[in-house]
Amino acid sequence: xxxxxxxxxxxxxxxxxxxxxxxxxxxxxxxxxxxxxxxxxxxxxxxxxxxxxxxxxxxxxxxxxxxxxxxxxxxxxxxxxxxxxxxxxxxxxxxxxxxxxxxxxxxxxxxxxxxxxxxxxxxxxxxxxxxxxxxxxxxxxxxxxxxxxxxxxxxxxxxxxxxxxxxxxxxxxxxxxxxxxxxxxxxxxxxxxxxxxxxxxxxxxxxxxxxxxxxxxxxxxxxxxxxxxxxxxxxxxxxxxxxxxxxxxxxxxxxxxxxxxxx
Amino acid sequence: xxxxxxxxxxxxxxxxxxxxxxxxxxxxxxxxxxxxxxxxxxxxxxxxxxxxxxxxxxxxxxxxxxxxxxxxxxxxxxxxxxxxxxxxxxxxxxxxxxxxxxxxxxxxxxxxxxxxxxxxxxxxxxxx
Numbered sequence: 339x340x341x342x343x344x345x346x347x348x349x350x351x352x353x354x355x356x357x358x359x360x361x362x363x364x365x366x367x368x369x370x371x372x373x374x375x376x377x378x379x380x381x382x383x384x385x386x387x388x389x390x391x392x393x394x395x396x397x398x399x400x401x402x403x404x405x406x407x408x409x410x411x412x413x414x415x416x417x418x419x420x421x422x423x424x425x426x427x428x429x430x431x432x433x434x435x436x437x438x439x440x441x442x443x444x445x446x447x448x449x450x451x452x453x454x455x456x457x458x459x460x461x462x463x464x465x466x467x468x469x470x471x472x473x474x475x476x477x478x479x480x481x482x483x484x485x486x487x488x489x490x491x492x493x494x495x496x497x498x499x500x501x502x503x504x505x506x507x508x509x510x511x512x513x514x515x516x517x518x519x520x521x522x523x524x525x526x527x528x529x530x531x532x533x534x535x536x537x538x539x540x541x542x543x544x545x546x547x548x549x550x551x552x553x554x555x556x557x558x559x560x561x562x563x564x565x566x567x568x569x570x571x572x573x574x575x576x577x578x579x580x581x582x583x584x585x586x587x588x589x590x591x592x593x594x595x596x597x598x599x600x601x
Numbered sequence: 602x603x604x605x606x607x608x609x610x611x612x613x614x615x616x617x618x619x620x621x622x623x624x625x626x627x628x629x630x631x632x633x634x635x636x637x638x639x640x641x642x643x644x645x646x647x648x649x650x651x652x653x654x655x656x657x658x659x660x661x662x663x664x665x666x667x668x669x670x671x672x673x674x675x676x677x678x679x680x681x682x683x684x685x686x687x688x689x690x691x692x693x694x695x696x697x698x699x700x701x702x703x704x705x706x707x708x709x710x711x712x713x714x715x716x717x718x719x720x721x722x723x724x725x726x727x728x729x
Binding site for chain 2: 353354358381382383384385388394447448450451480481503504505506565566567568
């Protein structure tokens with residue numbers, strides 16, 4: 339159980355905006371505060387593992403964790419094996435990344451996506467049934483809108499839209515914000531301006547996305563070089579302005595937990 | 602209708618999801634765009650494997666945002682069996698993206714655009 343309020347955040351945005359690099363850094367900085375963090379990767383392609391500093395692993399949830407749902411029972415075709423709770427599944431099957439971040443994924447596509455169905459369906463059950471107070475949740479959703487608001491980000495109370503100061507990225511951010519706020523859950527949607535290089539960029543992101551900008555991550559060659567090397571930016575350029583901006587983001591969200599709508 | 606002489610250029614969603622659902626006669630050519638980062642190259646390799654497995658046709662790798670020989674070597678090493686076309690990292694493309702304009706209109710002489718023009722010319726040349 340965490341003493342501080344639990345954060346349940348999901349990073350969304352247009353492909354290439356820098357979600358994984360920021361999400362991985364965010365998760366590790368949060369864990370360095372001594373609190374348990376679960377990083378949730380629902381992208382069928384590799385990304386977040388690199389940014390956390392983990393070796394890439396395509397493995398789905400193992401068969402031993404999954405069973406067929408009886409035909410007379412309503413619900414998805416597969417489910418967690420009887421007696422195995424969502425928390426048990428994380429304890430057993432999530433990888434442990436640097437700084438103690440736990441990392442859960444449903445596996446990665448090689449060629450035939452059908453090979454991941456069992457794991458994918460069970461993964462969704464796990465993230466739906468996670469206990470509310472055990473881990474901070476940090477999710478990295480695939481680029482675009484398809485997953486973000488079709489149940490995959492259902493654990494999130496805060497959506498962080500990663501936005502580059504580019505016309506296409508700004509347009510995507512507006513659409514993502516609209517979709518997030520159209521749901522029936524109380525969520526807040528905030529913007530992280532990424533690859534900021536000019537003085538008015540953060541203001542541009544705020545104005546064009548219509549979102550509050552809670553972090554402004556500078557465009558830095560050293561950070562980009564870390565990405566190109568395939569290593570976690572936090573390990574390669576820990577003193578960079580970009581890492582500092584993500585650290586400030588962690589503190590900002592910690593100071594301002596989501597104010598739930600009155601029930 | 603007669604569609605001879607016409608071409609369709611499709612920009613698929615990021616990742617390989619659409620590629621997994623593409624029928625076997627859907628395309629003549631797949632351009633796999635990768636950046637010189639391990640993540641991007643990994644995704645590109647999976648796309649190339651899908652193209653081969655599904656026998657979708659010819660695949661050409663477009664190495665984008667190439668800054669130097671090391672960047673290009675990273676991509677060519679990952680795709681030893683493919684033609685790799687280098688597109689240089691070019692501030693003109695970034696500026697066009699920031700302004701929401703087509704780079705072909707705003708910077709037709711930029712090195713990245715010229716590289717794309719050469720690629721297009723090659724792909725539509727008779728016998729290619």
